[in-house]
Amino acid sequence: MKQFDYVRPATVTEAVAAAAQPGAVFLAAGTNLLDLMKGGVSRPDRLVDVTHLDGLDRIETLADGSLRIGALVRNADLAHDAEFARSYPAVAEALLSGASAQLRNAATVGGNLLQRTRCAYFYDTASRCNKREPGSGCDARDGENRGHAVLGWSESCIATHPSDFCVPLVALDAVVEIEGRGGRREIALDELHRLPGEAPERETVLEPGDLIVAVRLPTAARGFAAHARYLKVRERTSYAFAVVSAAAALRIENGKVAQARLALGGVAAKPWRARAAEDVLRGVAPTADAFQEAARRALEGAKPSGDNAFKIELARRIVVRALTLAAAGTPARIPALPASPFASTSGAIHA
Amino acid sequence: MPELTLTSAPAHIRHGSNIGQPLTRRDGILKVTGQATYAADNHPPGMLFAVMATSSIARGRVVSLDVAAAKRHPRVVDVMTPDHKPQLAIDPELKTNPFVFRMEVLQSNEVRYANQPIAVVIAETQEAATEGAALLAPRYETLPPLVGLDAGESYMPPVVGVGNPTENHLGDVEAGLAAADKQIDAIYETPPQYHNAMEPHAIVAHWDGDRLQIDMPTQGLMLSLARVAELFGIAHKKIHIRSPFLGGGFGSKGFLAGPQTLGIMAAKLVGRPVKLVLRREQMYGPVGHRAPTRQRLRIGTDGEGRLTALDHHARTVSSTFDDFYEPAADASHTLYAAPAIRTSHDAVRVNTGTPLFMRAPGEATGSIALESAIDEMAWACGLDPLAFRLKNYAEVEPMTGRPFSSKALRACYEQGAARFGWAKRPLQPRQMRDDAGLLVGWGMGTATFPALMFQAEARAAIRRDGSGVMEIGAHDMGQGAWTALAQIAADSVGLDIDRLDFKSGTSDLPDAGIAGGSAHTATAGAAIHSAGAAVIGKLADLATSDERSPLFGAGNAGVIAREGRLIRRDDESRSESYAEILARAGVAEIEARGTGAANPAAMEQYAMHAHGAVFAEVKVDPELGQIRVTRMVGAFAAGRIVNPRMVQSQLFGGMIWGLSFALHEAAITDQRTGRIMNANLGEYHIPVNADVPPLDVITVEEHDPHVNALGIKGVGEIGITGSAGAVANAVWHATGVRVRKFPIRIEELLTQG
Structure with missing residues (x-):
């Protein structure tokens, strides 16, 4: 098969240096990258294996009460960390609604953030795709696109970001810690992914060599633990990407919403934070009417990119439901069918 | 499981001590310990690896292949193309018998469908062959492909399925409809589906002089052997095929496939044993599929809810170069006693690999449409769907008037309905909710499949x-x-x-x-x-x-x-x-x-079919439209049950496939290119464990003295029939929305809900 270099750096600094050259990519669990390589979608010249780097697999509470999750923490390990699930239940629920148990056991936090779109035209090397081959065109635009973006898309690209994990993270103001050639810096997760615009091949703001080393949840994120849910509508009960999903988190004081957090998944090239919807909920009672208004605001500006107008209406309904579920309170245990509309169905024992 | 009562006829006297026992699989330990040798597990000394390059266009011509680049790649041994291949003894386009299907084995540069093999790279390693195939970088002359059920002028195929007449008539359908008190006229669509056996098609071919040793999964050893013999011009006795285990076939391994032929050709070309295994996406083309259908059903009933006419027309597709027609409308021949029945088919040609038998070919596609239509008709008559079916119960085979060799369908209805609790079903849709507020619906379908020999x-x-x-x-x-x-x-x-x-x-x-x-x-x-x-x-x-x-x-x-x-x-x-x-x-x-x-005299005298009744419960989120099946009960009468455990598994598998048919499976075809956009098991959805509810299978006792000496009717396919319709009907009963395009999608329930 295609020859490529494989390097296993001993330190983060070495890793950054090794990945700074053109054609280099980081390899973590490879649950997405290896498939892309087998399909000829990605043909990197160099794999920089970061899985042996020390210190990136820890979940730690920092002095200020924020939580730092190492980039190499496995999705399953994070979701099953009891303290984590108690403090950030919507994030744990989102993690457990993603992929399959086998993939969750392998996939890492950093890798999840950087997974690629599931647009079939991106994966099909015989199709034109501006993301895969800049300037070649977008065959999804007039193709089979009922699953594509309804927010933030451009004529160049209508792909969506498929992550479940990122949706509650972005709602909770997660911060991404990055080690780069210029040293360490951090950005809001909401700033990590770019909308396609004219350059859909540039999916994030990361520079060559930049390595995500951790994701941090600020202290305030714990304040939503009592009212936080993730809801994911999909086309089978498990092992399917979201048609549309939403993370809703509320801080309710004296019967009013003191603060609301809302983000949507499966609708745009990035996890879609709905700040306008959050604003209308601040200070009001958590009622159906308020949630309807929030849903309306969340989808303002949405437009179909193809045969997918239904996703806009579906997204509104999911927002209302996710807010309703959050207002009702986080369940004591994560449901057996996490994030599913069938979460309460008795007899469900696995997903 | 009821105890089987053995007959005392002398021919049966010895049967009973083993038959009827729920033995576990005798090959089970081999399989779970990895000792069962599937075709691709064979590695004769000196074996090379072959990988197909397949077409990314659906229609046109390959104008160039960079064979030199592929050959330059380390460990690539040879590249087989239309210009460089062993000669076959006969033209593979020749239909030497009705069970011969045309195959693409590098006989020309023409491309007839996407994923058609266009070259084979043979190398010392699987990796080198794979990369060699990628390096071929084919260039094409592309023609606009024919795609979909309206791709072109329709025509009436000479036959459908295996030699079935394209049209069948009983009585005067138009008069029956005209005289009807109530009528329905509805169009149902089913998508292309792919067999997706867990084990991909594979072959290890080993020439020893003029002798040929083949390891490959096949559902027809001697059919395959005869086809190899004629293609390569060698005597039957010089060929030895081993196929001890198949990881599923579902009809796609019935005949020698093009890629398997390519494996034999490759071995001949290089003079060494060769292994060729399809990748998952390569199974969406050269190894058959279930063709899409668009079916129109017109049904009339009299004031009592008795059928006056049943008209079932199916449009389907075949490839541009061969003929296989999904006999969907034939599903209406056997189940319901209408005085006038017409079934008919037409087709268009599209740029696809030739469709093929896929578990319950015709019966599955036809059943979901027929059972949906019967459900719609029952509702139009204000009748419970089971009562309506019983009112129109066929005491003899409707199309032919022949008596059934045996038919315990009434017992299936009774036992299935009792186990399910059908009697409590409200007639109106959208009446039931669970504690969480989810819509609950109950649906049923009748299952049937011919008892063949x-x-x-x-x-x-x-x-x-x-x-x-x-x-x-x-x-x-x-x-x-x-x-x-x-x-x-x-x-x-x-x-x-x-x-x-x-x-x-x-x-x-x-x-x-x-x-x-x-x-x-x-x-x-x-x-x-x-x-x-x-x-x-x-x-x-x-x-x-x-x-x-x-x-x-x-x-x-x-x-x-x-x-x-x-x-x-x-x-x-x-x-x-x-x-x-x-x-x-x-x-x-x-x-x-x-x-x-088969006993021709008995077949002439009797209609021979297995039957069943399937009951399904679904839950639907009223606002979000997501569907989940929560219960299924199937009662089947299929003659003598040889091994209740295996039979139950077969019926489970069929019922799950029916669920899949109603809610999940569809190949997504790009209408512009004819390429299948979800040729992988991540995106071509089949049910996962969490989609499969507790299944309850009842095997209804049935003694059939006519089908064969053992009274066996077969259970491999019947489970899909009835089940798909039962799930679809349950979705209607839950929501009040009748979706006629399968699989049922969330948006159908959102926009109409």
């Missing part, structure tokens, strides 16, 4: 040590042939199953026909039964004609074979073991052959 032969022997041998080139696709056929074999020679050496799965054994049409157990079982009877007959002759035997003078019909002994029927204290009989006669082994085939 093909042809098979078997060889039985009794050895000097009293043990037995049964040889038959049968096929275990995962359905349990190693177990069920061995049970029949053991009973046929009156031995415990552990005293019988059951040999199967290779082409040097007697021809077992094909594992298809749900007929393998019946057909191979009949051959085994007859071979066993014949060898026991010979043994009995030996004993009863020898005055030194305690059985002397009993006469052939005067002895029973049981537990390795022949026993006098009228005096069970007088018996003799097989070993004693053979020892005294000085015979090392006694053998006989037997055959199994």
Whole structure:
């Protein structure tokens, strides 16, 4: 098969240096990258294996009460960390609604953030795709696109970001810690992914060599633990990407919403934070009417990119439901069918 | 599971000690410990790896391949193309018999569908062959592909399915509709679906001079052997095919496929053994699929809710170069007693690999449309769907007027409905909710599948040590042939199953026909039964004609074979073991052959079908439209049940596939390019564990004296039929929204909900 270099750096600094050259990519669990390589979608010249780097697999509470999750923490390990699930239940629920148990056991936090779109035209090397081959065109635009973006898309690209994990993270103001050639810096997760615009091949703001080393949840994120849910509508009960999903988190004081957090998944090239919807909920009672208004605001500006107008209406309904579920309170245990509309169905024992 | 009551007919006298037992798979340990050798597990010395390059266009011509680049790649040995390949003995386009399908084996540069093989790279490693195939960088002359059910001018195929008439008439449908008190007229669509057996098509081909050793999964050893023989111009006896295990076939491994032929050609080209295994996405093209359909059903009823007419038309597609037509409308021939029935088909040609038999071909597609339409008609009449079906119960086969050889469908309805609790179903839709507020709906469908018989032969022997041998080139696709056929074999020679050496799965054994049409157990079982009877007959002759035997003078019909002994029927204290009989006669082994085939006289006289009734409960989120099946009960009457455990698994599998048909499966075809956009198991959805509810299978006791000597009807395919419609009807009952395009999608329930 295609020859490529494989390097296993001993330190983060070495890793950054090794990945700074053109054609280099980081390899973590490879649950997405290896498939892309087998399909000829990605043909990197160099794999920089970061899985042996020390210190990136820890979940730690920092002095200020924020939580730092190492980039190499496995999705399953994070979701099953009891303290984590108690403090950030919507994030744990989102993690457990993603992929399959086998993939969750392998996939890492950093890798999840950087997974690629599931647009079939991106994966099909015989199709034109501006993301895969800049300037070649977008065959999804007039193709089979009922699953594509309804927010933030451009004529160049209508792909969506498929992550479940990122949706509650972005709602909770997660911060991404990055080690780069210029040293360490951090950005809001909401700033990590770019909308396609004219350059859909540039999916994030990361520079060559930049390595995500951790994701941090600020202290305030714990304040939503009592009212936080993730809801994911999909086309089978498990092992399917979201048609549309939403993370809703509320801080309710004296019967009013003191603060609301809302983000949507499966609708745009990035996890879609709905700040306008959050604003209308601040200070009001958590009622159906308020949630309807929030849903309306969340989808303002949405437009179909193809045969997918239904996703806009579906997204509104999911927002209302996710807010309703959050207002009702986080369940004591994560449901057996996490994030599913069938979460309460008795007899469900696995997903 | 009810105890099987064995008949006392002499032909059956020995059956019972093994048949009917829920034995676990005799090959189960081999499989779970990885010792079962599937085709691709074979690695003869010196073996090379072959990888196909496939077309990314659906119609046109390959104008160039960078063969030099592929050959330059380290460890690439050769590149087989239309310009560089071994000659075949006959043109593979030649239809030498009706079961020969055209295949793409590099005979020209023409491209007829996406994923068509256009070259084969042969290398020392799988990786080198894979990269070599990528380096070919084909350039094409592309023509606009024909895609979809409206791709072009429609035509009436000469036949549909396996030689079925394209049209069938009973009575005057138009008059029946005109006279009807109520009518429905509805159009249903089903998508293209792909078999997606877990084991991909594979071959390891090894030429030794003019002899050919082949390992490949096949549902038809002798059909495949004959096709190899004619394509390569070699005698049957020079070919040996091993196919002891298949990781599923579902119809796609019935015939030698193009890629398997390419594996044999590649081995010939390089003069070394070659292995060729399809990648998952390569299975979406050259190895068959279930064609899409658009079906129009017009049904009329009188004031009492009795059918006055049933008109079922199906549009389907075939490839641009061969003919296979999904006989969807034929599903309306057998179930409902209408005085006027018309079934008809037309088709268009599209740039696709030729469609093929796929588990319940015609029955599955036709059943979901028919059962949906019957449900709609029942609702229009204000009748419970089960009551409506009972009102229109076919006492004889409607199209032909023939009596059924057996038909325990009423018992299926009764037992299934009772187990499910159907009586509590509200007539109106959207009446039930669960505690969480989810909509709950109950639906049902009738299942049916013909009881077919093909042809098979078997060889039985009794050895000097009293043990037995049964040889038959049968096929275990995962359905349990190693177990069920061995049970029949053991009973046929009156031995415990552990005293019988059951040999199967290779082409040097007697021809077992094909594992298809749900007929393998019946057909191979009949051959085994007859071979066993014949060898026991010979043994009995030996004993009863020898005055030194305690059985002397009993006469052939005067002895029973049981537990390795022949026993006098009228005096069970007088018996003799097989070993004693053979020892005294000085015979090392006694053998006989037997055959199994349909009885044409019985087939003319009787309509032969298995039946069933499937009941499903679904829950639907009222706002979000997501659907989940929460309960299914299926009651099936399929004649004699040889192994209740295997049968239950077969029926489970069918019911799950029915669920999949209604809610999940569809190949997404780009309408501009004809390319399949979800050619992988991540995006081509089949149900996962969490989609499959508790399933309840009832096998209804049924004795059929006409289908074959053993009374077996077959259970391989019937489970899909009825189930798909039951789920679809349950979705309607939950929501009040009738979705006629399958699989049922969330947006259909959102926009109309």
